[in-house]
Amino acid sequence: MIDPMTRQRIHREAELTYGRIAALTQTSVRSVQRVLGEALPTPAELEAGRLARPHAGRPAVVLPCADRLKALLEERPGLPTTELLRIASTEWGWSGSRATFFRLVRGLRPVPVPEPMVRFEGLPGEFAQFDFGEAMVTYADGQSGKVIIFVGRLKFSRQVQVYVVPDQRTETLIRCVVACCRAWGGSPMVWVFDNPRTVVVSRPGESPVRLNADLAHLAGELRVAVELCAPRSGNQKGSVERGVGWAKNSFLRVRQFLDRRDLEAQLAAWLVEINTRRRSDATKEVPATLLAQEAGRLQERPVPWTADDYPLREAATVTPVATAVVRGTPYQVDPRAIGTVVTVLVRRHTVEFHTVRGTVVTHPRRDGVQVVQRRPGQATEVLTRLHGERKRNYWQRECLLALGPAAATFLEHLIHARGNGGWVREVARLFALLEERGGDQLYLALTRCVERGKHDIFAVEAALKEVA
Template sequence: MHHFRQALLRMRQGDSDRDIAAARIMGRPKAAQWRRLASEHGWLDPALALPDDEAIAAALGSPRKASTTISSLEAQRERVSGWVEQGVSGTAIHAALKRQHGWAGSYSAVRRLVADIRSQLPPETTCRLDFEPGEAAQVDFGAGPTLVHPDGQPRRTWAFVMTLAHSRHQYVEFVWDQTVATWLGCHRRAFEWFAGVPRRVVIDNAKCAITRACAQDPTVQRAYAECAEGYRFKIDPCPPHDPQKKGIVESGVKYLKGNFLPLRSFRDLTDLNAQARTWVLDEAGVRCHGSTRRSPLALFALEAPLLQALPAQAPDLGTWHRVSVHRDCHVQFERILYSAPFALVGKTLWLRATDAAVALFEDYRHVATHPRGQRAGQRVSVREHLPPEAQAFFGRDRVWCTGQAERIGPACQALVEQLLADRILERLRAAQGVLALLKPYGQARLEAACARALAHGSAHYRTVKTILATGADLRCDTPAPTPAVYGHTRFTRPATELFAELTPTRIPHPQQDLLH
């Protein structure tokens, strides 16, 4: 439009079309055409005011010529328009037309039609979000390199990235998984890295943070809600399918993948994280950021005092899980069994797991707390959680039997110790049976029965029970009198007398001495 106004001004001054073309304003044919059009509108009169741009544009009309070429896909325009509005790519549209509608044309025809349809759609607009110092941080996961896991198998790592929205300073940590426990631990270490907490954390709708994604009413993981409460920050999940709301950290993850990971080698996860921390401080933190035109560390020096202070005592971060109490009075978590009161068998409880302990809750009521198990298959039990009969069964061990027998009397203690000392047969139940006779017969009779059984050399449960059942422990038996004739045995000689008769020259023979 500027060229047309300049040409019209020179025409009013008396310049010819050749002069206008020499000034490189427009060519002679175009100048001649513009002179005729200006003359028709009376714009060549120097006494009149120059027309405005809108009047000139209306006189010139549309500069584009209508295309006379009709696309071979014109019959499919409506269908293709629907696919384009849904975000389907051109190659997928071309394949669908060939597969579903038998179209044999080239991809170029599809590309031209898609371009024409998109040119008629309203343009996409966006706006940049600005954040005050200490206002927000954005968090995201990105794929990392494949390393050898401690179990010996190669496994992909994941990069946890938290970026302060104002300064663009980052915290980067590579982890093996994206579990809730890992998510919470990364948040704790990130806040300690920044030595402060932002007022708001913008996240994606990952399952470790959001259990139900929704633009208006998302449901937050119970453990993550406790983390936010403990560190005093607000959780701000992005609407579903709208990752641009956290575009700062998205760009940070892309920058990490493009500038840190290539052309580097890592021994293990520890070496990977050590190199990442050095890269953040020595390279990423001192670069001139493309958006702020300042280095992240320089801006972080201004933002750090405006972050919220860390709590005096770090919150006890734990993960919540739904578990069922099995018939053996135990719940299972990560292949480790933890006991629960027998009255809760068949019910579903909440289990809260931290690094050191596991706690069980029935709704809001605390049920039990156990130390965290260390190996798969381990059984962490409290005897009081078992039914009374099971507690009695497991409580009557060897130590219990020995203590009970000692309180009854020395004879009972000797008999029980003899039962438990058997090196061939396990006789714990026999000892328990002997002690069970205390209730129906009393302490005195049981002690007397044990003494009588020991006197007869029959330390058995059935012997003690028979003595008590027949009342033999109540009889006072006296030994039968021995006749005087048996006072001296005829064939019994002491060894001194036997060997005194032997002469030194004779070698004694055992059988001959016995006959003699």
């Protein structure tokens, strides 16, 4: 019997005469004729034949487990090679090298049969696909930078929205989805996504799939279904799959931009052109024309918020100093809610706290700021609930220290200059200015006083007139 390696060589030399091939492969002419009439040996046959050939050194360790491997791979073709190696080592007595085992598995693993591609068209108001993309852009001055875009596209009309975004976080995705649906006049029935961590929080292979809580909440409010696709799987996403690639290849990579502002201006004009003037290659219609046809279905799921106003819901516990921490920043809340859990509505520019006592406090949003954020009058609310003069004095001082390093430097000089207890009156006056003018203005005034080497209440009042 001619081994698979020799059969493969015979096929390689098929252009030579039978006699010449027989001489090169040390076989007979009849054997050459017979082999050339057969199919090429498969990769599995070649690997098994290579390992079965006699060679110097220790005996082969592959053959005893090759049959078991083949049977196991036929039963569970998707089993990772590392798991197969563990089974072979612990249960079958495999003692060969890792590389040898991986080569054996590569030769025995069944070749997957490609799944037929099914391209489908959506009905009016049925599907929209959303995805992030990024590309390197070189500006007119020669500087390069990464541009991240969010693309939303309706399947039926091919109406598209593209936004330049700072990141690919969940909040960015949520607000862009809201912006797309607002621009379309309502939401379609199904949202199609890839499987990024901003959408799915369950582990790969876990069933059922768990969506990000914020996305699931938004989908529930709009009565929308969410479908997930494997990345780069066009046969799952349908004809809208190349939305991100189309936006990059038709706009980002072919145009020249002066800077980021020019890029965004050109993007706005480009969206008007492709949505209202240019015919789609897929539908042969202008997207705005088809959007009018699906407008009735989109209006069945109206979007009542703007992208800025949509509230992401969180919970936070009120600390003993009447603050609640959101996105790394402590905010002052109702001191009567100390120790309770408050509901937090996070909008793009504001953070709103709802306490169990029914009180609502809204702050300008400032993420990642270690300084306590207080509205005018809030520090006094806490002060009125403190008993004892000493405790009240030190609470006022702590509110001032929390403004920042310049405030700490100013108070250090003030307190050491006035002596023990002599600082109380001026700190009380500074606290009143904090409540009256707000933390930002007072801190700027304190910074100017420190720069000028002046550490008294009169210098602060003069500096406040300058920053007003």
